[in-house]
Amino acid sequence: MAEQKSDKPQIKPFAGPAGGWGSVRSLAEIMPREHVKPEALRELARQNKPDGFMCVSCAWPKPADHHPFEFCEEGAKATAWELTTFRTTPEFFAEHSLAELRGWKDYDLEQHGRLTHPLRYDAATDKYVACSWEEAFDGIAAELGPLDPKSVVFYSSGRTSLEASYMYGLMARMFGNQNLPDSSNMCHESTSVGLKAAIGVPVGTTQLEDFKHCDAILFFGQNVGSNAPRMLHDLRDCRKRGVEIVTFNPLKERGLERFTDPQNPIEMATLGETAISTQYHQVKAGGDIAAMMGIAKFLVEWDDAALAAGEPAVLDHDFIEQHTSGFPDFLNAVRAADWAAIEHESGLPQAELEDSARIYAKAKAVLAIYGMGLTQHVKGVENVRMVVNLLLMRGNIGKPGAGPTPVRGHSNVQGQRTVGITEKTELVPVDRLEAQYGFTAPREKGLDTVESCRGVIDGSVKAFIALGGNFLRAVPETGPMEEAWTRLQLSVQIATKLNRNHLFPGKVAYLLPCLGRIEEDVQASGPQAVSVEDSTSCIHGSRGKAKPASPHLLSEPAIVGAIAKRILPPNPHVDWDAWVADYRRIRVAIAETYPEVFKDYETRLFTPGGFWKGNKASERIWLTASKKAEFLVPEHLSAAGFADAPGRYRLMTLRSNDQFNTTIYGYHDRFRGVKGTRDVLFINAADMAEAGLSAGQIVALESDAGDGKARRQEGLIVTPYDIPRGCLGAYYPECNVLIPVEHHAEESHVPAAKSVPVRIAA
Structure with missing residues (x-):
């Protein structure tokens, strides 16, 4: 078995882009480490292609017009991990x-x-x-x-x-x-519950084709560079044609900052990069409801002023009247929202939220992409409902280039x-x-x-x-x-x-x-x-051809x-x-x-790009009790589910660049500059100083859930990082020990792993 030592940690900033030569080196390292046979390269050439196999890693769509290499760094690691020659x-x-x-x-x-x-x-x-x-x-x-x-x-x-x-x-x-x-249940159940209640379907309404028709993207709580890197090709293409991408995420994730396409010889030769986000707002963990409420408030105020001046409306009043229910109550809540409270709960200044609202208001078709940074909170369902609220305000569901786009994890x-x-x-x-x-x-x-x-x-x-x-x-x-x-x-x-x-x-x-x-x-x-289904409800055939690891497998x-x-x-x-x-009998x-959903299942199984199972909300047919899309009035501006207090932090559990869910591929989180360890505590430098901590100090985290139960994670290395004040970051699944089973999204029961109440202990 190949080993990776984790006893000499190195933590220093990473200056490069997502993708690029770093991805190439990572791929070159994982193959020999797994001692894979030459057939692994043949299988990589079949990955995510018609009549090939669907990646065992993330669920990002597989395009009909595929790249020569339709796999990312993470997908290649997953393939090498499965085709390893090591045996237990x-x-x-x-x-x-x-x-x-x-x-x-x-x-x-x-x-x-x-x-x-x-x-x-x-x-x-x-x-x-x-x-x-x-x-x-x-x-x-x-x-x-x-x-x-x-x-x-x-x-x-x-x-x-x-x-x-x-x-x-x-x-x-x-x-x-x-x-x-x-x-x-552990990740996107908040999506299933929230979208079903709001628009009548439990999944996103968009397809890969919609990336060609949008002119703005709102991006919330998803680390594309580590968790769905193939999406970077679509984001890059959007940026090349001038699409504005407004990102809300507590940490500066490199994939949302800049990207070098490993399959572009010119970019690789010249070290060229594409800037991904045109605005990047480091929202406080659990502060997304407040941030979206701020955008909504500016849109309403702008719309009021436009109508009073006899100018074109900012909101899509015809769509709201014809297709939605509950807007008056939501409008009253938006008007009553206090800017000071919005700034405090989101951690963002009013001016930044207004800048985001201007981009949204000027766009004709907007995608709202999000991940577990929204769903894994006590108010995770309300986070999802607020995304829908924003989209409904300007009719951004049920037309090309627009709609909610949740990014699923498993394939x-x-x-x-x-x-x-x-x-x-x-x-x-x-x-x-x-x-x-x-x-x-x-x-x-x-x-x-x-x-x-x-x-x-x-x-x-x-x-x-x-x-x-x-x-x-x-x-x-x-x-x-x-x-x-x-x-x-x-x-x-x-x-x-x-x-x-x-x-x-x-x-x-x-x-x-x-x-x-x-x-x-x-x-x-x-x-x-x-067959498998991707994040955009397209269904793909998958055919394995590698020799089984053992004749005793079923x-x-x-x-x-x-x-x-x-x-x-x-x-x-x-x-x-x-x-x-x-298995054809199972499909029958x-x-x-x-x-x-599955009409002509067998004949469509290996359709390039998959076959779409359909989505009524994308047709503006709302399968809700009112037969309309539903606005929701959020109960609170914070999704965290607990109050701030002196010495209490909001812990976000994170995946590294060298893992997929609980599978750890190694000890190198390249984009965050961490190598040789996973025992890291990311903290704002000002919080570190205020707490009397120093970089490299070893500390523990203790649960501050208030339920009288002791939970503790030892041996974490204090690491100053660009993260909002009052927030901490540490790796999943090691820090699951700190999450109470009852700390979950209220309606969906998704564990609230993106805002866990903790204290730092010496």
């Missing part, structure tokens, strides 16, 4: 107990390589031991049989295909519950919801499922991520089945969750690599290795393809089908074996359940 075999587990492995870092666990055999936990030795697939499936069924179905959780990661997700959701409902939390996390991975009955065609499969489906709401965590801690959840992911590492309340996890009667982890969740087994536990998306999946009918549909056969009574309407033998079933 039963011999490895014979040498290491789980107690010992708990002392390993996240990077070292996953870097050890691909899992090769199905494994069973042996409590007597505290080790995983090899078992047969039949033994594992029979053992799982034996444990689930006596349990109340409501006590079992079926979790799924966003990388799971539409085919496997559909089977998984159906299996859970036929078993008797809708306990189907997924990655969306199919949005698609899972499309085919039934949800705890909410109203999001699933339950009547159709019952008619199609001849069973009585549960109607009771299931458990989401936060509720699953509560159930694990209080003991009401008895079994946890995980189709991918690293749930225990990704969720809040790390300490109590790890302690409670070992009290589960059964834990099943379907995975490609070892991660920290696997080191906390239930009383009975199985670790089941599966094929990766890039690997060839051969079933009885021959090589198979799967595909995700095969594993789900085998479990379903054992835990469910025979059903003449569901032939799990036939589905596994030929999906199209029968969701005919509006």
